[in-house]
Amino acid sequence: METTQTNDSKNINTQTMADTTQAPKKSNPRFMIILIALVLVGGTFGVYKYIHAQHHEETDDAQIEANISPVIPRISGYITEVRVQDNQQVKKGDTLIVLDNRNEVIAVEQAEAALASAKSSLGAAQASTTASEVNINSYKANVNTVDAQIAEAKVNVWRTTQDYNRYANLIKDHTITEQQFEQAEASKQIAEKQLQVLNSQKAAAQQQTNGVTSQSNATSKQVNVAAANIQARQAELDNAKLNLSYTVITAPEDGLISKVGVQIGQFLQTGQSLFNVVLAQAPWVVANFKETQLTKMKIGQKVTVSVDAYPGHEFEAKLTSFSPATGARFSLLPPDNASGNFVKVVQRLPVKIEFANPNDQLLKNLRPGMNVDVDVNLD
Numbered sequence: 001m002e003t004t005q006t007n008d009s010k011n012i013n014t015q016t017m018a019d020t021t022q023a024p025k026k027s028n029p030r031f032m033i034i035l036i037a038l039v040l041v042g043g044t045f046g047v048y049k050y051i052h053a054q055h056h057e058e059t060d061d062a063q064i065e066a067n068i069s070p071v072i073p074r075i076s077g078y079i080t081e082v083r084v085q086d087n088q089q090v091k092k093g094d095t096l097i098v099l100d101n102r103n104e105v106i107a108v109e110q111a112e113a114a115l116a117s118a119k120s121s122l123g124a125a126q127a128s129t130t131a132s133e134v135n136i137n138s139y140k141a142n143v144n145t146v147d148a149q150i151a152e153a154k155v156n157v158w159r160t161t162q163d164y165n166r167y168a169n170l171i172k173d174h175t176i177t178e179q180q181f182e183q184a185e186a187s188k189q190i191a192e193k194q195l196q197v198l199n200s201q202k203a204a205a206q207q208q209t210n211g212v213t214s215q216s217n218a219t220s221k222q223v224n225v226a227a228a229n230i231q232a233r234q235a236e237l238d239n240a241k242l243n244l245s246y247t248v249i250t251a252p253e254d255g256l257i258s259k260v261g262v263q264i265g266q267f268l269q270t271g272q273s274l275f276n277v278v279l280a281q282a283p284w285v286v287a288n289f290k291e292t293q294l295t296k297m298k299i300g301q302k303v304t305v306s307v308d309a310y311p312g313h314e315f316e317a318k319l320t321s322f323s324p325a326t327g328a329r330f331s332l333l334p335p336d337n338a339s340g341n342f343v344k345v346v347q348r349l350p351v352k353i354e355f356a357n358p359n360d361q362l363l364k365n366l367r368p369g370m371n372v373d374v375d376v377n378l379d
Contacts, residue, residue, distance in 0.1 A: 057376045062287035064370040067279040073268045074246040086259050090251040101247035108244055111237035118233045122226035146201050153195040160188040254280040283366050287374040288348040296378045303353050304375040316356040323350040
């Protein structure tokens with residue numbers, strides 16, 4: 001019985017092996033089609049990438065940048081009003097924060113009072129100068145009058161002297177009487193005395209004129225001092241008004257407010273950074289290319305920018321400038337290859353890229369710090 005079963009099993013195995021040898025397994029045509037398709041697609045993609053790499057440089061190490069202006073108080077003071085909120089849009093000159101201005105108002109009033117006092121001093125000095133000038137003119141007129149009288153007296157002295165000399169010759173011949181000679185001598189002496197008196201009067205008038213002139217010069221100096229004092233008081237008033245204007249902190253440009261971290265009643269120090277205004281100006285892209293990618297890159301080349309926030313939309317741009325140094329050189333602790341072991345690391349150079357189409361509606365939605373992909377056309 002067992003021998004018969006064994007023979008039957010051998011016969012079945014022999015028949016199965018014969019069937020396998022006679023009918024080989026057929027290959028699946030779908031697999032071959034998919035394999036060929038994958039090879040064609042992969043090859044085409046590889047060729048495309050190779051050709052594209054010969055004419056383009058790409059990087060995803062790039063971000064949107066924009067001008068950011070900090071809001072900084074120019075004077076110290078307590079906050080009385082905060083007129084903006086987080087992420088609020090503002091226009092240039094809009095009021096952001098108002099400080100307590102009572103000290104500044106008092107300073108302006110004091111400066112105005114000091115300026116008024118200085119102007120009064122100038123008016124008094126000018127009045128004194130005017131009075132001195134009137135006195136000088138009066139004394140000069142007196143000197144001129146005395147000069148005229150002296151000229152007349154000199155003529156009288158000359159005439160009486162001539163008469164006296166003639167009478168002196170005539171008295172010798174007894175042509176004239178003693179009385180006539182004495183009268184001529186007296187007239188001569190009177191004329192000489194009058195001339196002496198007039199000279200004394202002129203000297204006194206000249207001395208008075210000199211004194212008044214010195215006083216006028218001193219008064220003129222007082223006028224100059226008063227004028228300079230007015231300028232100083234005016235400068236103090238302008239400074240006080242300027243400080244008063246600083247109590248109202250305004251937006252430097254159009255833009256968006258960042259997070260506002262101040263509250264009413266808070267004391268602000270001069271130069272303290274409060275928050276920022278992201279200016280509503282055209283943003284740009286800073287892309288960090290490897291130094292090995294810069295060989296064919298030039299200013300003016302066309303660039304395609306893809307923003308992660310708006311997939312499928314390509315922004316037109318152009319390469320405008322290269323950074324003067326690699327990013328590592330501007331870091332807090334720049335590398336020093338002269339110390340320790342040297343390991344060569346490929347450096348990245350920041351490249352500025354500006355958008356070429358200002359009419360693109362999505363530009364206003366871009367925010368600094370957004371990630372972008374950059375594709376530079378090297379042709």
